[in-house]
Amino acid sequence: xxxxxxxxxxxxxxxxxxxxxxxxxxxxxxxxxxxxxxxxxxxxxxxxxxxxxxxxxxxxxxxxxxxxxxxxxxxxxxxxxxxxxxxxxxxxxxxxxxxxxxxxxxxxxxxxxxxxxxxxxxxxxxxxxxxxxxxxxxxxxxxxxxxxxxxxxxxxxxxxxxxxxxxxxxxxxxxxxxxxxxxxxxxxxxxxxxxxxxxxxxxxxxxxxxxxxxxxxxxxxxxxxxxxxxxxxxxxxxxxxxxxxxxxxxxxxxxxxxxxxxxxxxxxxxxxxxxxxxxxxxxxxxxxxxxxxxxxxxxxxxxxxxxxxxxxxxxxxxxxxxxxxxxxxxxxxxxxxxxxxxxxxxxxxxxxxxxxxxxxxxxxxxxxxxxxxxxxxxxxxxxxxxxxxxxxxxxxxxxxxxxxxxxxxxxxxxxxxxxxxxxxxxxxxxxxxxxxxxxxxxxxxxxxxxxxxxxxxxxxxxxxxxxxxxxxxxxxxxxxx
Numbered sequence: 001x002x003x004x005x006x007x008x009x010x011x012x013x014x015x016x017x018x019x020x021x022x023x024x025x026x027x028x029x030x031x032x033x034x035x036x037x038x039x040x041x042x043x044x045x046x047x048x049x050x051x052x053x054x055x056x057x058x059x060x061x062x063x064x065x066x067x068x069x070x071x072x073x074x075x076x077x078x079x080x081x082x083x084x085x086x087x088x089x090x091x092x093x094x095x096x097x098x099x100x101x102x103x104x105x106x107x108x109x110x111x112x113x114x115x116x117x118x119x120x121x122x123x124x125x126x127x128x129x130x131x132x133x134x135x136x137x138x139x140x141x142x143x144x145x146x147x148x149x150x151x152x153x154x155x156x157x158x159x160x161x162x163x164x165x166x167x168x169x170x171x172x173x174x175x176x177x178x179x180x181x182x183x184x185x186x187x188x189x190x191x192x193x194x195x196x197x198x199x200x201x202x203x204x205x206x207x208x209x210x211x212x213x214x215x216x217x218x219x220x221x222x223x224x225x226x227x228x229x230x231x232x233x234x235x236x237x238x239x240x241x242x243x244x245x246x247x248x249x250x251x252x253x254x255x256x257x258x259x260x261x262x263x264x265x266x267x268x269x270x271x272x273x274x275x276x277x278x279x280x281x282x283x284x285x286x287x288x289x290x291x292x293x294x295x296x297x298x299x300x301x302x303x304x305x306x307x308x309x310x311x312x313x314x315x316x317x318x319x320x321x322x323x324x325x326x327x328x329x330x331x332x333x334x335x336x337x338x339x340x341x342x343x344x345x346x347x348x349x350x351x352x353x354x355x356x357x358x359x360x361x362x363x364x365x366x367x368x369x370x371x372x373x374x375x376x377x378x379x380x381x382x383x384x385x386x387x388x389x390x391x392x393x394x395x396x397x398x399x400x401x402x403x404x405x406x407x408x409x410x411x412x413x414x415x416x417x418x419x420x421x422x423x424x425x426x427x428x429x430x431x432x433x434x435x436x437x438x439x440x441x442x443x444x445x446x447x448x449x450x451x452x453x454x455x456x457x458x459x460x461x462x463x464x465x466x467x468x469x470x471x472x473x474x475x476x477x478x479x480x481x
Contacts, residue, residue: 018129022129023063023129025063025129026063026064026066029063029066030067030068033059033066034068034069034070036088036091037069037087040087040088049087051073052074053071053072054071055069055071055086056068057069057070057099058099059094059099059101060099060100060104061101061104062103062104062107062129062130063128070087070088070089071086072084073086104130105422106422107124107127107128108120108136108137109409112138112141113390113406113409113410116134117134117141118134121134121137141402141409142401142402144409144422145406146405148405148409149404152241152244153241153244155244155245155247155248156241156244157244158244158247159243159244159248159252160240162252162253164244164248164250164251164252165247165248166246166251166252167249168225168250168251170251171255171256172259172364172367173203173204173246173250173255173259174203174204174206174259175201175260175271176260176282176378176379177260178200178262178282178380179199179200179267180197180198180388180392181195181197182196182198183195183397184398185398187399188400189397192400196400197232198230198232198387198391198407199230199235200228200229200379201229201230202223202228202229202379203228203246203250204223205224205250206368206373206374207222207371207372207374208371210222221372224371225250227245227246228382228386228412228414228415229411230408230410230411231404231407232400232403232404233404235266235270239271256276257278257362257364258276259278259357259376260277261280261376261379262282262379263281264346264350278357278360279350280353280356280376281353281354282379287304289346290303290343293339293340293342293343293346294339294340294343295336295339303318307354319344319347322340323341323344326340356375386414387410
């Protein structure tokens, strides 16, 4: 493509026009906000709110920073003290200056869930009219994370008082828990060591079929009504927070039985509070233990066959007999014998969970239409997709607070609830009439006269005549292609 024999870079042209669009958008936002402020000023109770002039502030949007003026007022309280405020800020639900729009903060929040803070800041700066640093992206994640923590604490208190707001009814709830070690930094590294275990838990009420592969005819399933929780907290606080999140989604009074899947760690078994909770040793960790502690292929096969047949008592006797029969190798300190004893201890401590829940003599109600009660054991996959994929690798290190805040965002994003939570964090709402003013209607009779009929914006469009839009009129210098 060329114009007057000069090569034209379309990418640069696209970027320049995008900048012009952003500039128009910023000026329009400024106009709307200042008009709104003027209406609030005129409608106020002048006996209470004393006009003290206008002050400049800024709001960060996806189109860039919008600087505008709003009126400051003084009011006298009952004790005689003078308080200064902005009616426009109160109407928008913001405090102070340098506020960030909901749409812009949503973009940053989603970006930091996908990539490191520095990469997220770079992509946001390239795709919007706003330039941010990685520190700004980090600050947004911390602020949103702190808001979510407050909400989770409120949910935990409601759950303790049996006042959860969950509406989904189910008689069976599936829970899976596991831990993942995350590298620490700064003072937390000095206090807790190089890494610390982050506890992760999910809960769901079944699975539904989503896709059938054409060649292999293999069905795919997704967990339904899944919720997730992850943090560095101690066991007691983690369990409270987890129960609060569950009670906020499910009507826990209708739950008759729970099935808990885990690797047998003590903190996981703390969720076994009564006879309605049935523990199952995670199949991945169970099979991994066999392969780790038993190197003889024939022994491995025998142990796995007994597990498959749910012959638990004979399995424990068999492992104990193996540990007593192997010869002690003085050179390696009796490693084989020690490994078999470790496997025996692990299986003995988790004896009640070695048989899968659906192979026990437990009467389980039929699942609702469209759902299935499938084998448990998807926690390893969720550990990676929720936490590991973002917070492990790349030599990433975290503080406890920073890691907890990001983990909250990741849990909400993975369960599809991040957008709803972000929407509830802000009260910035424009008057309804402004929404009506920005709607542009084009009738079907006018569309056929422009679209597909050699429409030329250069000849059809007129630019504003005011001096404030001189830069816009200069766009007319761009010749028709």
